[in-house]
Amino acid sequence: QVQLVASGGGVVQPGRSLRLSCAASGFTFSTYGMHWVRQSPGMGLEWVAFISYDESNKFYADSVKGRFTISRDNSKNTLSLQMNSLSAEDTAVYYCAKDYLVMIQIPIDAFDIWGQGTVVTVSS
Amino acid sequence: QSVLTQPPSASGTPGQSVTISCSGSTSNIGSNYVFWYRQLPGTAPKLLIYGNHKRPSGVPDRFSGSESGTSASLAISGLRSEDEADYYCGTWDDSVSGVLFGGGTKLTVL
Helix, strand or coil: CCEEEEECCEEECCCCCEEEEEEEECCCHHHEEEEEEEECCCCCEEEEEEECCCCCCEEECCCCCCCEEEEEECCCCEEEEEECCCCHHHCEEEEEEEEEEECCCCCCCCEEEECCCEEEEECC | CCCEECCCEEEECCCCCEEEEEECCCCCCCCCCEEEEEECCCCCCEEEEECCCECCCCCCCCEEEEEECCEEEEEECCCCHHHCEEEEEEEEECCCCEEEEECCEEEEEC
């Protein structure tokens, strides 16, 4: 079945880096754009980043621009999020999600499949 | 503070209908598709509506979406206790080149 499994979360000190991964299975990963979405404790959803199916387009939320980098390896069906200069405001559950539409450059519609989330805690 | 505005809470009794609103602007709802998610505590969001009003396979027709101008709505009919959850609207925003979510609406089934 279609599945996304996020990993790489943990406790990290402010200013340090962390790399999240998302393993995809059950669908043709190389034809779908992918997203990272986060949710701080007790708060709502916050979109973080998008990468198009062919890596030609990447978009970021202003809150992470310049600090986070989204990437993918279509040969390994893996999505990644490199997070640098972390602060307490980055503490959240991080979800990877699959775009609904196939082979698009801009995510104009929904994400239909979500991973289970991985917890990132930034604390000294 | 979310650019998409949702009421923080809504409520209804079993069998009733409830509508959750989502207000935006011309750069987001006014020119792009709206989608809706339901999230139960401790779980990932589940897609309810995409393309303004379309339901994914498996989502009952008790859930319906609509859009008019710079606002959108999610209507739930025949409320059930299991509908008690947080509901989020979302859309692409042309001016910020990013996806926006509403702040979420906590639905209570009394």
